[in-house]
Amino acid sequence: MHMADALISPQVGGAMWATSLGLAAYSAHRLKPEMTERKIPLMGVLGAFVFAAQMINVTIPATGSSGHLGGGMILTILLGPYAAFLVMFSILAVQALFFADGGLLALGCNVFNLGFWPCFVFYPLFKKIIGKSPTHGRIMTGSIASGVLSLQLGAFCVVLQTLLSGISELPFGAFLLLMQPIHLGIGIIEGIVTAAVVSFVWQARPELLELSADSKLEPAMSLKPILVTFAIVALLVGTLLSWFASTHPDGLEWALFRVTGKEELEASPDGLHAAMAKLQEKTSFMPDYGFPETPATQEPEAEQPATEAEAEAWPAISAGTSVAGVVGGGIVLALAVLIGTLLRLVQRRQNVAVS
Amino acid sequence: MTRLDTAISDVDALDRLATRGSPIHRLDPRAKLVVTALFLLTVVSYPKYNVVEMTPLFLYLAALLALGRIPALMLARYLLLACPFALLAGLFNPLIDRQVVTYLGPLAVTGGWLSFVSILIRFTLTVSAVLLLLASTGYVAVCAALGKLGAPRLLIIQFLMLYRFIFILTDEAARMVRAHSLRNPDEPNPPLRAWGSLAGHLLLRAYDRGQRVHTAMLARGFDGTLRLPQGFHWSMADTLFVAGSSGFLLLARYGHLATRIGQWTMELAA
Amino acid sequence: MSHHIIEVKELEYSYADGTAALRNVSFRIEHGESVGVIGENGAGKSTLLLHLNGCLLATKGTVRVGDIPVLRDTLKQIRRSVGTIFQDPNDQLFMPTVEEDVAFGPLNMHLPPEDVESRVHKALEAVNALHLRNRPPHRLSGGEKRTAAIATALSMSPDILVLDEPSAGLDPQARRRLINLLDGFKHTKIIASHDLDMILALCPRTIIMHQGTIVADGATADVLSDRNLLAKSGLELPLGAQGCPICNAKHPEK
Numbered sequence: 001m002h003m004a005d006a007l008i009s010p011q012v013g014g015a016m017w018a019t020s021l022g023l024a025a026y027s028a029h030r031l032k033p034e035m036t037e038r039k040i041p042l043m044g045v046l047g048a049f050v051f052a053a054q055m056i057n058v059t060i061p062a063t064g065s066s067g068h069l070g071g072g073m074i075l076t077i078l079l080g081p082y083a084a085f086l087v088m089f090s091i092l093a094v095q096a097l098f099f100a101d102g103g104l105l106a107l108g109c110n111v112f113n114l115g116f117w118p119c120f121v122f123y124p125l126f127k128k129i130i131g132k133s134p135t136h137g138r139i140m141t142g143s144i145a146s147g148v149l150s151l152q153l154g155a156f157c158v159v160l161q162t163l164l165s166g167i168s169e170l171p172f173g174a175f176l177l178l179m180q181p182i183h184l185g186i187g188i189i190e191g192i193v194t195a196a197v198v199s200f201v202w203q204a205r206p207e208l209l210e211l212s213a214d215s216k217l218e219p220a221m222s223l224k225p226i227l228v229t230f231a232i233v234a235l236l237v238g239t240l241l242s243w244f245a246s247t248h249p250d251g252l253e254w255a256l257f258r259v260t261g262k263e264e265l266e267a268s269p270d271g272l273h274a275a276m277a278k279l280q281e282k283t284s285f286m287p288d289y290g291f292p293e294t295p296a297t298q299e300p301e302a303e304q305p306a307t308e309a310e311a312e313a314w315p316a317i318s319a320g321t322s323v324a325g326v327v328g329g330g331i332v333l334a335l336a337v338l339i340g341t342l343l344r345l346v347q348r349r350q351n352v353a354v355s
Numbered sequence: 356m357t358r359l360d361t362a363i364s365d366v367d368a369l370d371r372l373a374t375r376g377s378p379i380h381r382l383d384p385r386a387k388l389v390v391t392a393l394f395l396l397t398v399v400s401y402p403k404y405n406v407v408e409m410t411p412l413f414l415y416l417a418a419l420l421a422l423g424r425i426p427a428l429m430l431a432r433y434l435l436l437a438c439p440f441a442l443l444a445g446l447f448n449p450l451i452d453r454q455v456v457t458y459l460g461p462l463a464v465t466g467g468w469l470s471f472v473s474i475l476i477r478f479t480l481t482v483s484a485v486l487l488l489l490a491s492t493g494y495v496a497v498c499a500a501l502g503k504l505g506a507p508r509l510l511i512i513q514f515l516m517l518y519r520f521i522f523i524l525t526d527e528a529a530r531m532v533r534a535h536s537l538r539n540p541d542e543p544n545p546p547l548r549a550w551g552s553l554a555g556h557l558l559l560r561a562y563d564r565g566q567r568v569h570t571a572m573l574a575r576g577f578d579g580t581l582r583l584p585q586g587f588h589w590s591m592a593d594t595l596f597v598a599g600s601s602g603f604l605l606l607a608r609y610g611h612l613a614t615r616i617g618q619w620t621m622e623l624a625a
Numbered sequence: 626m627s628h629h630i631i632e633v634k635e636l637e638y639s640y641a642d643g644t645a646a647l648r649n650v651s652f653r654i655e656h657g658e659s660v661g662v663i664g665e666n667g668a669g670k671s672t673l674l675l676h677l678n679g680c681l682l683a684t685k686g687t688v689r690v691g692d693i694p695v696l697r698d699t700l701k702q703i704r705r706s707v708g709t710i711f712q713d714p715n716d717q718l719f720m721p722t723v724e725e726d727v728a729f730g731p732l733n734m735h736l737p738p739e740d741v742e743s744r745v746h747k748a749l750e751a752v753n754a755l756h757l758r759n760r761p762p763h764r765l766s767g768g769e770k771r772t773a774a775i776a777t778a779l780s781m782s783p784d785i786l787v788l789d790e791p792s793a794g795l796d797p798q799a800r801r802r803l804i805n806l807l808d809g810f811k812h813t814k815i816i817a818s819h820d821l822d823m824i825l826a827l828c829p830r831t832i833i834m835h836q837g838t839i840v841a842d843g844a845t846a847d848v849l850s851d852r853n854l855l856a857k858s859g860l861e862l863p864l865g866a867q868g869c870p871i872c873n874a875k876h877p878e879k
Contacts, residue, residue, distance in 0.1 A: 006441050006481060025507045036509060040516060041568035046561055055358050086510050104481075325614045332410040347377075347422070567716040568719050575704065
């Protein structure tokens with residue numbers, strides 16, 4: 001479910017970070033000091049509760065499968081949407097940092113996918129189903145409905161984000177058919193598990209469930225402008241970054257070549273200069289150029305047996321260049337190990353000298 | 356050891372590394388955060404078929420690893436922990452994209468395999484960079500730096516409070532799970548009903564603790580605003596670190612270092 | 626120096642559900658006194674202590690600290706002069722490091738940075754915990770947590786220290802160090818505890834609570850040797866006053 005850094009493009013990562021940070025800033029803004037005075041300690045411990053509870057797996061009766069708590073919905077029930085969103089953000093950040101779940105760049109995506117839907121969109125649905133006088137049945141229905149819907153939309157966002165990033169080859173339809181049913185199952189399990197906790201709390205300490213009433217969200221009224229704003233922000237950041245990625249690099253590359261080329265030219269002896277000049281000629285055949293850059297244009301058709309034009313485009317990368325690349329890459333990696341070892345040796349020597 | 360115990364000792368071990376002293380540790384957390392962000396952006400900005408041109412980035416990681424005195428074993432363990440996901444996510448590429456794009460001697464390489472290897476390299480680079488940031492800076496300082504760079508205050512406060520109580524609540528949860536499993540040796544996971552009341556009790560305890568903490572905060576004059584840790588000092592070394600790293604990242608991204616070195620070596624050999 | 630006086634008059638307190646927790650509680654504690662509050666679980670000790678710093682406000686009756694009544698408007702002043710050390714130090718240590726935790730109170734008092742720094746230093750020095758300064762709380766032992774928690778209260782320069790079960794969960798040597806530390810403080814002290822031997826060592830005066838009322842208030846030596854009174858209140862003689870289990874001889878009274 002977590003998006004990973006390895007599958008993401010800078011545009012998607014940046015846009016989603018901007019969105020999630022924006023939502024966080026908005027949530028923080030909505031929580032006034034009178035409320036934070038009471039909520040700050042609760043947010044801390046309830047976040048830690050979800051973090052811990054997610055690691056206790058539960059066996060679902062009659063299915064033999066196991067699942068764990070989602071967290072978004074239960075936090076919203078206990079803390080209200082704004083505080084809950086900040087708590088989800090923090091939990092996902094800790095998971096990204098300490099357990100490499102997702103990654104730092106993909107954190108924006110994950111916070112949005114797993115936090116936005118339950119906290120801001122489906123919590124009102126849950127409240128509506130529960131109504132004024134909760135019963136076990138209503139709690140179960142509400143938890144499953146909101147859990148499933150949150151996860152379906154979250155999963156759909158994962159598909160979209162992966163697709164827009166263009167690193168994974170999965171075609172849209174197949175990926176969707178893979179993700180949605182899996183997350184239907186997971187959503188039902190998370191819903192049942194959430195219901196189990198909510199039911200328990202409702203029986204043991206019913207007053208806690210009413211706690212979030214003070215930060216009631218007026219759905220249609222306040223949500224629409226926020227959504228529109230964030231859609232615009234996300235779009236802007238995305239386009240800006242796309243523009244950077246698609247046009248700017250060439251300029252940069254060009255500038256860099258000139259700079260490095262010139263410096264070498266003036267500073268180095270003839271042999272090297274000649275080699276560099278040759279290199280510069282050859283670099284026009286480098287993978288960076290030879291391979292199609294924009295995934296959108298060619299990626300979905302990859303399955304089709306080679307459109308003629310593409311087939312012709314490929315040979316531009318000669319086998320020689322590829323071999324050179326692999327040789328170079330190998331040398332660089334060996335260099336990395338060497339540098340690492342040397343630096344550590346030097347440090348150890350310094351330490352000995354000091355102590 | 357249960358999963359809960361392992362998780363918490365992992366967190367602690369990682370954060371303990373941050374208490375070591377090294378030139379990297381002494382850099383301003385903001386500098387390290389910015390450079391890590393640039394590094395991640397650089398990694399993910401490579402075209403999807405790129406493999407060899409990413410290798411120079413390992414130079415950078417190796418230097419940080421060594422200078423920061425981060426045990427390589429720890430990094431390896433961390434990578435191993437997270438790799439199933441990357442493998443799974445990338446595995447479809449070789450199956451779907453079977454276009455032969457180049458030959459390595461007698462070996463035909465398809466685009467799918469190339470992008471698969473590329474995903475694995477991206478994974479290794481991004482995960483390592485985050486670990487190195489955390490191990491050389493520490494969670495609290497990373498959060499504080501994020502706050503200094505403009506993230507919402509309340510979010511940062513939440514980051515810090517969560518971290519404080521993770522240790523306590525995970526420990527409580529581990530004790531409850533242990534008590535349960537001692538009486539149910541055949542059942543690794545509690546069934547739904549037991550789980551509900553176990554988690555429910557944990558939640559109520561957490562809630563009560565939250566209120567006690569609230570009382571303790573009030574007793575010391577808390578009024579809803581929390582002061583964040585401060586005292587960062589941006590020095591010349593930080594400016595140099597950021598400038599140098601950015602320069603290197605640009606060179607690595609657009610300089611075709613690997614291919615150049617390869618061709619140069621082959622020409623020398625010829 | 627009337628600041629150091631606590632006066633509780635006919636204090637009553639009921640929980641939201643109507644259960645009476647405190648009934649007609651009255652006492653006066655003079656400057657520099659050290660008073661133990663004992664009683665079985667649920668006797669109302671913690672509830673009483675929470676009234677002394679205004680975390681709970683009286684349903685009926687009054688609580689005065691120095692010349693100031695404990696009311697919603699006076700909480701700021703009250704909390705400056707009353708330092709509370711809670712039962713579980715994990716609840717009291719909520720900041721990332723000990724230093725920041727000790728600085729939490731002074732920062733809320735809006736003191737200038739130099740003053741905050743000097744208070745943190747002085748508080749940590751007073752409990753011999755300067756070496757714990759930069760440690761996160763989850764990396765402290767039970768005894769260290771307790772001393773750090775005491776420092777967080779001391780940094781606010783209180784006149785009165787209120788301690789709830791300070792020796793709970795400590796190993797014997799840490800407990801002994803704590804007793805010596807508290808003995809060295811010149812503050813007015815109120816200590817609620819089941820550790821009767823600690824009360825014997827630290828408090829010349831003791832209050833016994835039972836079902837929300839005070840059933841005894843007097844010299845510790847008298848109160849803690851009254852076998853019948855103790856038994857009625859769900860307590861027993863302090864170990865130090867019981868016969869030696871090995872040689873069966875009675876210890877000389879303190």
